[in-house]
Amino acid sequence: MNQPNDLEYRIPIVDALNGFVQRVGQVMAWSNVLLIGIILVQVVLRYGFNNGQVYLEELIWHIYAVGFMFGLSFAITNDSHIRVDIVHMNLSRTAQHRWEIFGLLFLLLPFIVVIFLHSLEWVNYSYQIGESSQNPTGLPYRWVIKSVIPISFALLFIAAIARLIREVTLLLHLAREPEEPYPGRVSMLRHLFRVQEQGNEVTGDNQQRGEE
Amino acid sequence: MNEILVIAMFVSFIALLFTGFPVAWALAGIGILFAGVGYLADNHLDTMTGLDYSTLGLAVGRIFGIMDNWVLVALPMFIFMGLMLDKSGVAERMMHAMQGLFGRVRGGLAISVTIIGIILAASTGIIGASVVLLGVMSLPVMMRQKYSKTLALGTVAGAGCLGILIPPSIMLVIMGDQLGLSVGDLFMGAVFPGIILGLFYIFYILGISFFKPASAPLADDVQAVSLRVVWGVFKTILPPAALILAVLGSIFAGIATVTEASGIGALGAMVIALGYRQLNWAVMKEVTINTFNTSAYIFAIFVGATVFALVLRELGGDELIESTLTGLPFGPYGIIAFILGVVFLLGFFLDWIEISLIILPLLAPVVKALGLDIDGHGVVDNPELVWFALLVAVTLQTSFLTPPVGFALFYLKGVCPPGISLLDIYKGVIPFILLQLLGLLVVAFFPDVVTWLPSVAYGK
Amino acid sequence: SAEKNTLLKVPVYFGTHLTGLGSTPKWLAEHLNVASGGSVKIKVYEPGKLIPPKEILESVASGKVNAGYTTPGYNTGVLGTKAGIFSAVPFGPDAPEFLAWIYYGEGRKLWQEMYDKKGLNVHAIPCGIIAPETSGWFSKPIDKPEDLQGVRMRFFGLGALVMEKMGVSTSLLPSSEIFPALEKGAIDATEFSMPAIDKLLGFHKILKFNYYPGWHQPATLFELVINGDTWKGMDESQQGLVEMSCKAAMLDGLALGEAIQFPQMKENLEKNGVENRYWSPEILDAFRGKWSEVVAEESAKDPEFKAIWDNLESFRNDYAVWNKWAFLPRPGTVREQ
Numbered sequence A: 001m002n003q004p005n006d007l008e009y010r011i012p013i014v015d016a017l018n019g020f021v022q023r024v025g026q027v028m029a030w031s032n033v034l035l036i037g038i039i040l041v042q043v044v045l046r047y048g049f050n051n052g053q054v055y056l057e058e059l060i061w062h063i064y065a066v067g068f069m070f071g072l073s074f075a076i077t078n079d080s081h082i083r084v085d086i087v088h089m090n091l092s093r094t095a096q097h098r099w100e101i102f103g104l105l106f107l108l109l110p111f112i113v114v115i116f117l118h119s120l121e122w123v124n125y126s127y128q129i130g131e132s133s134q135n136p137t138g139l140p141y142r143w144v145i146k147s148v149i150p151i152s153f154a155l156l157f158i159a160a161i162a163r164l165i166r167e168v169t170l171l172l173h174l175a176r177e178p179e180e181p182y183p184g185r186v187s188m189l190r191h192l193f194r195v196q197e198q199g200n201e202v203t204g205d206n207q208q209r210g211e212e
Numbered sequence B: 001m002n003e004i005l006v007i008a009m010f011v012s013f014i015a016l017l018f019t020g021f022p023v024a025w026a027l028a029g030i031g032i033l034f035a036g037v038g039y040l041a042d043n044h045l046d047t048m049t050g051l052d053y054s055t056l057g058l059a060v061g062r063i064f065g066i067m068d069n070w071v072l073v074a075l076p077m078f079i080f081m082g083l084m085l086d087k088s089g090v091a092e093r094m095m096h097a098m099q100g101l102f103g104r105v106r107g108g109l110a111i112s113v114t115i116i117g118i119i120l121a122a123s124t125g126i127i128g129a130s131v132v133l134l135g136v137m138s139l140p141v142m143m144r145q146k147y148s149k150t151l152a153l154g155t156v157a158g159a160g161c162l163g164i165l166i167p168p169s170i171m172l173v174i175m176g177d178q179l180g181l182s183v184g185d186l187f188m189g190a191v192f193p194g195i196i197l198g199l200f201y202i203f204y205i206l207g208i209s210f211f212k213p214a215s216a217p218l219a220d221d222v223q224a225v226s227l228r229v230v231w232g233v234f235k236t237i238l239p240p241a242a243l244i245l246a247v248l249g250s251i252f253a254g255i256a257t258v259t260e261a262s263g264i265g266a267l268g269a270m271v272i273a274l275g276y277r278q279l280n281w282a283v284m285k286e287v288t289i290n291t292f293n294t295s296a297y298i299f300a301i302f303v304g305a306t307v308f309a310l311v312l313r314e315l316g317g318d319e320l321i322e323s324t325l326t327g328l329p330f331g332p333y334g335i336i337a338f339i340l341g342v343v344f345l346l347g348f349f350l351d352w353i354e355i356s357l358i359i360l361p362l363l364a365p366v367v368k369a370l371g372l373d374i375d376g377h378g379v380v381d382n383p384e385l386v387w388f389a390l391l392v393a394v395t396l397q398t399s400f401l402t403p404p405v406g407f408a409l410f411y412l413k414g415v416c417p418p419g420i421s422l423l424d425i426y427k428g429v430i431p432f433i434l435l436q437l438l439g440l441l442v443v444a445f446f447p448d449v450v451t452w453l454p455s456v457a458y459g460k
Numbered sequence C: 001s002a003e004k005n006t007l008l009k010v011p012v013y014f015g016t017h018l019t020g021l022g023s024t025p026k027w028l029a030e031h032l033n034v035a036s037g038g039s040v041k042i043k044v045y046e047p048g049k050l051i052p053p054k055e056i057l058e059s060v061a062s063g064k065v066n067a068g069y070t071t072p073g074y075n076t077g078v079l080g081t082k083a084g085i086f087s088a089v090p091f092g093p094d095a096p097e098f099l100a101w102i103y104y105g106e107g108r109k110l111w112q113e114m115y116d117k118k119g120l121n122v123h124a125i126p127c128g129i130i131a132p133e134t135s136g137w138f139s140k141p142i143d144k145p146e147d148l149q150g151v152r153m154r155f156f157g158l159g160a161l162v163m164e165k166m167g168v169s170t171s172l173l174p175s176s177e178i179f180p181a182l183e184k185g186a187i188d189a190t191e192f193s194m195p196a197i198d199k200l201l202g203f204h205k206i207l208k209f210n211y212y213p214g215w216h217q218p219a220t221l222f223e224l225v226i227n228g229d230t231w232k233g234m235d236e237s238q239q240g241l242v243e244m245s246c247k248a249a250m251l252d253g254l255a256l257g258e259a260i261q262f263p264q265m266k267e268n269l270e271k272n273g274v275e276n277r278y279w280s281p282e283i284l285d286a287f288r289g290k291w292s293e294v295v296a297e298e299s300a301k302d303p304e305f306k307a308i309w310d311n312l313e314s315f316r317n318d319y320a321v322w323n324k325w326a327f328l329p330r331p332g333t334v335r336e337q
């Protein structure tokens, strides 16, 4: 393929949305290091002092859950979710964009919306009734960890929308003559959606799946 | 009517997979769409699925069930451990050291690759990761030494796939969770099949380099194996090997939980990297972000699959699969063979994660009800399921190696030096596929290979 | 609406393979489905097949699923410790006395009120009871109260608060996670249920000291919770059938539980090398003392706990005279070591 790779395009609005999701992710990523630390504390207390703590055990799965739930949106921004690309890679660029748009509109976004709305209600319920751990010495305020679902799904929504804008813009861009990319008046809004071709220096895109 | 909906759901999922849309979101989206289909069918046709918008709310509780699963905490920790050994260059050092040791043995280089594969795999358990890593590290070296392309490629692909089997394997962690089996039993059950396959590989490499010396020439600059070389190997291999043994050992001995062992394993990998002065801010950051990202795309499939499974179950999928399989006129072992055949074919286009998450839970009750007489030696619970899980594991491993569509082959192609075609890879893996099948037969006909070790470990 | 059939989808807290514990909702479904001639049916979902067990109550209350089978003591995170009183009361009533309070005292009314006051839209039907449980499996003999210090134990309900005061660190693992946790050393000891049920979870393979009596759960109640709107939507005959079936399930579970323990206890002794132990008077007194403290603390914290507790206590005080005169002592009971 001698066309420029998708990742070499930059679209300001997409970069802004992805940038936000990625900044959150880059902080949340450290939860795994925190997790190692808490496991260490638990191990030391348990084997060293014969004094394992239920709340630490609960904290362990709390932190682990934060780690993977916030990763869901991060992995969209750098396109590393697992795909079966046997047929896909032989499709034309426009077909690829069209399928991606189809998937975002009819598969991913409905899922995000349904889960987000249901989870809001569910967290609210937990908050209203003052739910805590069912272990007598466990952690209180169950709604805190439960609210990880709506928050991470909100981020997922942002990442999906960014992806959708990108796919639609690229599809339109591919259909145009490259010489006159944006005929007509250039508004501020339009500028946000302007496709720029750049080198390989793209935020977060070095997290390709094949490399890990 | 329900049957049609169930089949339509599966077919749509498989068809949509080939559009290249991420598997996780295809699963989740199909789940949501078919909840709608079920709702319409209830209102306009004679079904009773009970699906509606409100029922979909159950998916939230199910996602929370993944979040408060204390067994799966081990997953990001094992991933961290593997990535730390890789990104800090510890893995590469092991490779170089081994080369020195086996320099004078014909096929020694390929054997080193296999052994490193086993050690590395043991910590990552991700096929893509092990194949890519082994490929990047060892293909150029083997090419320089004028190994035959096919032997080199076959070794890398085969050794990389051993990874999903050799414990601590994240695939076995997931299977244990899904089948309600002890992860310890599965880890221990996998030890002998893993060793047997590893030995098959090594004997094959020794054999072919003896009968076809041109395929595995010795390096030009072979050095005598001096004490210094041995010491070097010892020094580089020992820490990571000891780490993995300590992690496994503490799980097997019942000293630590899988979660604790995985966390300490991750810490240990950091300590080893520090010992080699390879632990710096950049490495730390890279490993952290990569662990985050890798865990995320694995867990995304958990999340998607839980929605898919909820809706499939409400459409009557469990009953359909159960009645279809038990209705087969094959007898219990025939049914197992049939299931493995299906798993093998599914392995062409699904990764082990989806298979373990969607297919296995559907099959477990069927296998349990077959009344197979597998000896748990009075100690292993559900020995027939432990045995079955390992048959599935070996089958999947084989499937990933098998042309035309094998994950390992694609990953490998991605990192090959120029001048190597997919066809070279296909040719290379054939002997390894045959070895895999041999291994599968051994596990199938001698279930004790699986059940004996866990039985002695807990049989005090 | 006499024509309308109702399907109750019932996710359960315990696997139905746990005969005597999880098997009750299965029994209920089989018999109700036949008896109702299809007008009201129950479909049982094994734990986690539809939702994780911990989510049952919330899902029923919000109508995501129309019914569920659980026990209030598993929902103390939502309902507070008072819910434990409707599951099992340490040093509390045994099955006949407990049922007397539930059906002919104010027990059932207070039970339903607990949900109503929380604003949970459910109709709760007592729907199962089991006789005493064993009070724990340990790897070593527990001869004096200090031996419990630092033990990590799976423990259920109000008894867990007592064990915490004894220096035990308790957690409430669901049945499927107990054996792996024991095997991997995440916990050192456990209680779960009666011998025939504990056997299915394999505790005897790892822990050889089985303690009695079941001071923490002299009797344990279970409930069928039905979404309030679903309940109101059912006609009287359907409601009546469900209520009656639950009463029948209660009796069946109790009878089954009494019938299946002795063969297993024999096997534990003869084949599995398990030692049955009766708590020493000193330890039992310590448990009882701590339990009084727990009651005082919980009553001070939650007036509703106090109200329910006082109601039960006043019933028991009245019952005491009957209890004192009417029964023979249980023959052959172990009273001391």
Ligand code: NA
Residues within 6 Å of the ligand: B121, B122, B123, B124, B125, B126, B162, B163, B164, B165, B166, B167, B168, B169, B170
């Ligand atoms: Na592995």
Ligand code: NA
Residues within 6 Å of the ligand: C133, C156, C191, C192, C193, C217
């Ligand atoms: Na119990």
